[in-house]
Amino acid sequence: MTDDSHRFTTMYDECRQRVWAYVVSQAGRQVADEVVSETFAIAWRRFDDVPDPALPWLLGVARNVLRDNIRAEIRRESLAAELRAWTEEDHADWVAERLAVVNALASLTQEERELLILVAWQGLSPRDAARVIGCSPAAFRVRLHRARKRLVQAMKTAPVARIQSRVRNLSEEWS
Amino acid sequence: MNPMEQLRKARPAHLDTPVDEGTRAAELNYAMAQFRQAKPARARKIAKPVWGLGLAGVAAATAVAVGVTATGGTTPAPSAPAVAAPQGEQQPAVKLSAKQVLLVAAESSLKAKAGSGAYWHIVTSSGNAQQVGTKVQYTVNSLGRSETWIARSPKVDSWWVSQNLGTKPAPGSEAAWKQDGSPTTWTVKVAKRGGGKLLIDSKGGKPFGNPINVGDKIADLAGTNVSFAELQTLPTTAAALKARLMQGYAGHGTESDEPQDADAWLFQVTSGVLSDMPVKPAVRAAAYKVLAGLDGVRSLGEVTDALGRKGQGIGRAESWPNGQYERQLIIDPETGLLLTDQIVAVHAGGQWAGAKPGTVVNYNAITKAEWTNNKPVKP
Numbered sequence: 001m002t003d004d005s006h007r008f009t010t011m012y013d014e015c016r017q018r019v020w021a022y023v024v025s026q027a028g029r030q031v032a033d034e035v036v037s038e039t040f041a042i043a044w045r046r047f048d049d050v051p052d053p054a055l056p057w058l059l060g061v062a063r064n065v066l067r068d069n070i071r072a073e074i075r076r077e078s079l080a081a082e083l084r085a086w087t088e089e090d091h092a093d094w095v096a097e098r099l100a101v102v103n104a105l106a107s108l109t110q111e112e113r114e115l116l117i118l119v120a121w122q123g124l125s126p127r128d129a130a131r132v133i134g135c136s137p138a139a140f141r142v143r144l145h146r147a148r149k150r151l152v153q154a155m156k157t158a159p160v161a162r163i164q165s166r167v168r169n170l171s172e173e174w175s
Numbered sequence: 176m177n178p179m180e181q182l183r184k185a186r187p188a189h190l191d192t193p194v195d196e197g198t199r200a201a202e203l204n205y206a207m208a209q210f211r212q213a214k215p216a217r218a219r220k221i222a223k224p225v226w227g228l229g230l231a232g233v234a235a236a237t238a239v240a241v242g243v244t245a246t247g248g249t250t251p252a253p254s255a256p257a258v259a260a261p262q263g264e265q266q267p268a269v270k271l272s273a274k275q276v277l278l279v280a281a282e283s284s285l286k287a288k289a290g291s292g293a294y295w296h297i298v299t300s301s302g303n304a305q306q307v308g309t310k311v312q313y314t315v316n317s318l319g320r321s322e323t324w325i326a327r328s329p330k331v332d333s334w335w336v337s338q339n340l341g342t343k344p345a346p347g348s349e350a351a352w353k354q355d356g357s358p359t360t361w362t363v364k365v366a367k368r369g370g371g372k373l374l375i376d377s378k379g380g381k382p383f384g385n386p387i388n389v390g391d392k393i394a395d396l397a398g399t400n401v402s403f404a405e406l407q408t409l410p411t412t413a414a415a416l417k418a419r420l421m422q423g424y425a426g427h428g429t430e431s432d433e434p435q436d437a438d439a440w441l442f443q444v445t446s447g448v449l450s451d452m453p454v455k456p457a458v459r460a461a462a463y464k465v466l467a468g469l470d471g472v473r474s475l476g477e478v479t480d481a482l483g484r485k486g487q488g489i490g491r492a493e494s495w496p497n498g499q500y501e502r503q504l505i506i507d508p509e510t511g512l513l514l515t516d517q518i519v520a521v522h523a524g525g526q527w528a529g530a531k532p533g534t535v536v537n538y539n540a541i542t543k544a545e546w547t548n549n550k551p552v553k554p
Contacts, residue, residue: 005207005476012203021190030350033198037347040206041533074354086187101178101185120182121190152178 008047012040015055018122022059023066025117026110028078029085031070038065056128059118063132104154112147119144196483201346201535203479208501208519208533273474273489274467276508280487281463284511287456292546294333295325295453302481304345304527304536305375307361312529313351315361317342317375322384324551325453327403329391334551336384342377345534363526382554394452397423397444403453411457413464420444420465438469439502442491446504449513450541459511466504480505480515482540490519497525500536515540 019039023032039062043050051057066075083106087099105113118129130140194202271279302316318340326333342361344352352358359377387393392400397420410416420441428435428443448454448462466472466489475488486505493500499521505514517538523530530536 003476005478008207009203009477012199012206016194016199016202017191020192020194024190030353033347034350037202037205040202041209044206045209085189097181098185101181102187105182105185116179116182120179121186148178151182155178155181 004047008044011043011050011054015058016040018055019058019062022117022122023062024082025121026063026079026114027066027070027075028080028082030078030081031066031074035062035065035070038069056124056131059122059132060134100155104151107154108147108150111143112150115140115144115147116151197481198346200479200481200483204519204535205347205531205533207475207478271474271487273472276474276487276489276506277463277467277472279508280506280511281460281467282511283509284456284459284463287459287511289455290453290546293327293331293548294546294551295327296543296545296547296549297323297325297451297541298543300482300540300542302535302538304530304534305342305361305363306527306529307363307375308351308355310355311351313348313355314345314530314534315342315348315352315375316345318379322552323387323451325393325403326388327453329402329404332386333388333393334384334553335387336382336552336554338382339380341379342375384554396420396448396452398425399423406452406454409454409458411455411461413461413468416458416461417441417465417468438471439491439493442466442469442472442502446502446513446516449504450516450539451544463511475503478503478505480517480540481535481538482515482542484514484540486514492521493518498523498527512544513541
């Protein structure tokens with residue numbers, strides 16, 4: 001089993017960060033460690049099934065763990081806190097454009113956000129991203145196209161100045 | 176600008192927060208304590224060379240330990256027929272069984288010099304899990320540090336100093352702890368007639384200590400108090416050491432009257448020799464060989480202990496009145512040092528009921544074990 005433990009540890013070291021980042025972007029930091037821990041436990045149990053590269057497979061498992069193991073209510077709360085953090089962190093660096101993008105992203109549906117994040121933040125190919133969410137690459141492209149359009153719309157309808165003041169209000173509200 | 180490009184640039188920096196070493200160790204331990212769903216028939220592609228540079232030495236040592244000639248060479252590949260042969264065009268994979276790990280550790284133990292010094296000084300970090308929580312169930316670890324000075328001279332006191340370092344959520348339990356309202360004290364039920372309660376505080380305490388010797392006796396070996404001089408006369412072959420230790424076996428545990436089978440008992444007592452006792456290098460080697468001769472010991476491969484140190488793990492299933500556990504030893508095969516002795520939940524019950532499989536319910540990590548002329552630091 002020694003070589004398996006080594007390969008597993010190598011896989012963990014290569015992918016843990018990205019699995020965690022994916023879970024955080026889907027459901028926030030509060031639940032991320034728990035989901036990641038469970039994801040790799042499943043990966044060890046089913047190590048013989050893990051394809052190479054492992055990342056899309058691991059993200060798919062994390063997605064299921066998140067859905068099955070974490071109560072929807074906790075998921076929502078944790079995600080809300082996360083979305084707030086995206087607009088509040090780096091106070092010195094409140095670049096208007098970044099805020100516009102992040103706010104637009106936050107205004108999309110969970111599904112739209114997930115598609116965009118898998119491609120833009122996780123750097124997955126549409127093919128690998130399709131594997132994560134369990135649809136065909138063709139269906140993924142259609143959905144991604146739609147999500148992209150929705151993002152652009154959301155960025156247009158939320159002018160930068162208004163977002164900045166909204167973020168200020170939000171940060172006062174929560175401080 | 177392309178909206179996807181804009182989105183890519185807006186990625187929050189904290190998503191790149193690296194995992195801390197403690198979480199990494201806990202997650203790997205938890206994962207690899209799971210039962211594998213074996214699919215033996217399918218060949219797997221090995222993505223990376225299995226052995227890092229440091230472990231090449233282990234491979235070489237394995238060859239020595241199993242009696243293959245390897246005269247001073249440090250290149251493992253040509254001189255390591257004991258090691259699994261490469262399959263097809265794959266990278267060579269070295270498989271160390273539990274027995275091999277233990278025999279390598281035995282071999283390495285002999286490299287240590289017999290010590291001189293007034294005291295055998297041991298420093299350990301420990302953790303003991305408790306299941307707590309009101310809204311949600313989770314695990315906290317009560318942490319401690321202890322130092323022991325065992326005097327060589329029968330006329331000098333041996334000392335033990337211990338400090339409670341406080342209690343905190345176990346790795347992986349932080350979210351549940353927050354959900355429970357981030358308490359700093361916990362109440363747990365203890366198995367006592369009438370139902371006792373124990374209050375656990377997150378705060379640690381001051382060190383306290385006391386002499387541990389009873390006359391010239393300084394340690395409990397297999398149920399009998401022994402002196403430093405007696406420890407020096409322990410047998411240096413596995414068979415003789417095993418026979419000597421087994422004299423103390425009476426069908427029950429060392430600290431209780433609970434029945435315990437002979438192999439589990441021997442595993443525990445022999446581990447004790449390796450973790451705290453000032454014995455000759457040849458006795459340590461013999462102790463590793465005693466463990467290598469036991470049935471039911473499995474290899475865990477490379478594992479990381481609670482302090483983040485890597486070693487080769489071996490484990491043996493143990494059945495207790497309060498559930499199924501695995502006793503694990505994490506060993507540095509290149510030095511023969513025992514890094515950590517720990518108990519891991521398999522199907523936990525009793526005070527650990529609810530602990531997830533793979534939870535380390537108790538660990539003792541040895542951070543120092545060496546001879547010194549420095550006197551005990553008494554609190």
